[in-house]
Amino acid sequence: MTTMLPVLRVSALNKSFVVHAQGGLALPVLRDVALSVAPGECLALVGPSGAGKSTLLRSLYGNYRPQSGSIQVRHHDRWVELVGAEPRITLDVRRRTMGFVSQFLRVIPRVGALDVVAEPMVRLGASPEDARRRAGLLLGLLGIPERLWPLPPATFSGGEQQRVNIARSLIADYPILLLDEPTASLDTANRDRVVELVRRRREAGAAIVGIFHDVAVRDAVATRLHDVALPGAQP
Amino acid sequence: MNAPLLSARGVTRRFGGRIACREVSFDLWPGEVLGIVGESGSGKTTLLNCLAGRLAPDEGTITYDSAAAGTVDVHALSEARRRLLARTEWGFVNQDAREGLRMGVSAGANIGERLMAIGARHYGSIRQTASDWLARVEIDLDRLDDRPTTYSGGMRQRLQIARNLVSEPRLVFMDEPTGGLDVSVQARLLDLLRGLVDRFHLSAVLVTHDLGVARLLTHRLMVMQGGRVVEHGLTDQVLDDPQHAYTQMLVASILPV
CATH class of the missing domain: 3.40.50.300 (P-loop containing nucleotide triphosphate hydrolases)
Incomplete structure (x- = not known):
């Protein structure tokens, strides 16, 4: 209990x-x-x-x-x-x-994966540098290779998009x-x-x-x- | 956060015998982007023009929490004071950039004019700020001295946005800002607007018939049909769990990609 x-x-x-x-x-x-x-x-x-x-x-x-x-x-x-x-x-x-991980990532045109993940933390007042550092850490833990970080996730596989989505929902604690x-x-x-x-x-x-x-x-x-x-x- | 920035109460406007918008009431809070959606003729633009002080409502009031003057009744102000307010605290992005720009003067002058309207006088710093904004809306600096007549549609729209935002307005009205642009140009503009809204904590009222644009840019939605607001709520609530028959029909009409 x-x-x-x-x-x-x-x-x-x-x-x-x-x-x-x-x-x-x-x-x-x-x-x-x-x-x-x-x-x-x-x-x-x-x-x-x-x-x-x-x-x-x-x-x-x-x-x-x-x-x-x-x-x-x-x-x-x-x-x-x-x-x-x-x-x-x-x-x-x-x-x-309250954070929510949906089954699918709603892609934002032209925004790279690293910034997609960092966004909720920036909105809470963190500096973009700190937020991007943490975003990189999470994407690394989730096995998203660094060469993909600057790219918009629209072209990623389903599994990669899902992990970007998870990182975005976990970044703000x-x-x-x-x-x-x-x-x-x-x-x-x-x-x-x-x-x-x-x-x-x-x-x-x-x-x-x-x-x-x-x-x-x-x-x-x-x-x-x-x-x-x-x-x-x-x- | 303790008072709404803009409040509408019972706003009604008729054209002859026809009612263009009927008894619209809402509060817009600082930092919120409110979308007004509905089909052509639903009264969206009439409502926007009433809110922005460009068209007097037949009934109802619109109050604005002004930085300079406290709470004001927008349509009770003198024409001169309303113009001053629009110039100093508001922005208005037209669907047709030609209506929001001065086509006969350079891009730099279009931006600089807004700065001078709020008291900037130093030529060097005006030009510098104009250059900064041109870069921010992704227009090459070597186009600073060109007239907008030589710009493409997408560039004009970005210039109009720069002209509106350079004076750091507290409230921006937008009428179909991405209407009539190619899809790729539209995506770029949406991304830009989204970044600017976040970065400058803009409050905005945005009219669009495009639910994708509404999804991307707005926090809240009001759905209009025949001049009435038939549904309102958080943008994702209205689009994912539409309650009104008309909203359900609109959402069901989106073409999947």
């Missing part, structure tokens, strides 16, 4: 998608979700495909907008409610407190990390590098929520499992 207080608390969370092109068809996805995560914990979301694991993760990041319920995040030593939050509140939480299949397109060696980085971040006190289809990865990083049931299924 952990003795740390949670930094992320979710209760009675409901999310459905209303598709207007289908005559207003409502697809319920999350029903009364509740969970909490403390520093040093890694909560793995498990459940069948289509159960809403990604929807839950995206809702936690404020990317999807739940209809009701509560997502509270410890931010600047106070609790902030993200459901229905003003954009600038969510943005500030993302800038300082967010207290809360959300990981959506961070090792999906990686080979074994690179998968192990990512596992090692995530585990180190967890041991340093990050609170992590993730989706890991690879059971070996899940076993290596998760401290707890959270079942996400198919909508309509009995608990």
Whole structure:
């Protein structure tokens, strides 16, 4: 049992998608979700495909907008409610407190990999030199060869883009990390590098929520499992 | 961060019997880039012109937190004071660079003119700042003394941006800044704008019909249809989890590459 207080608390969370092109068809996805995560914990979301694991993760990041319920995040030593939050509140939480690794990198035209990775740290006020040094360190740890650093990642392989994405999300030392299949397109060696980085971040006190289809990865990083049931299924 | 930079309340504008924008209200906070998206005729540009003091609304108010004068009601100011505000604290990037530039004078003079408007007098330092900005928007220095009539469309647009940003405005209005440019030219301009927004912590209101441009440059979006704001939120929320039927249709209409 952990003795740390949670930094992320979710209760009675409901999310459905209303598709207007289908005559207003409502697809319920999350029903009364509740969970909490403390520093040093890694909560793995498990459940069948289509159960809403990604929807839950995206809702936690404020990317999807739940209809009701509560997502509270410890931010600047106070609790902030993200459901229905003003954009600038969510943005500030993302800038300082919560990082997200999506499955795919959203490429920015003409910006090199090193600067893509360094950007979140620069936005937090670090000098570009310090941020680039740290970015280089992370890219090195993730096995991205130095000759690729100045190049825009648009032409990189899927696995390389994925690692650039991970480096970008780890550079700012967010207290809360959300990981959506961070090792999906990686080979074994690179998968192990990512596992090692995530585990180190967890041991340093990050609170992590993730989706890991690879059971070996899940076993290596998760401290707890959270079942996400198919909508309509009995608990 | 304690007060909005720009606030609109119930802004409505009619043209004859037609309502171009209807009861629009929002707050823009310092450092935010707000995108206004929607199809042609949805009222985006009318709203932008009302916000920027170029077109008086029939109803509603627009207030701005001025560095020089505190909170002002933009449309209650005298014409002279509104022009002063636009010259000293704001920028306006037109879709057509010819409307935002003086085509008959050199690029250097286009940039220098804005500096002189805010009180710069030393020729050497004006020319130096103009050169710095030309480099920043990636225009060769040997084009400093050329007129914008000799520039390509993409270069003109970059020059217009330099002319607007050289005076370090607190708020920039942009009307389709990448409209009508080739895709590669557009990418370069977007990258440039994105860097400048970050570096100078610009606050901006950007009108575009291109959701890709909105994704790249804005923090927040307002979606307009028939003069009304039908949806607003963080840019990624609106594009990834659109709620309104019209927004869902817009997002579904993006061509995949």
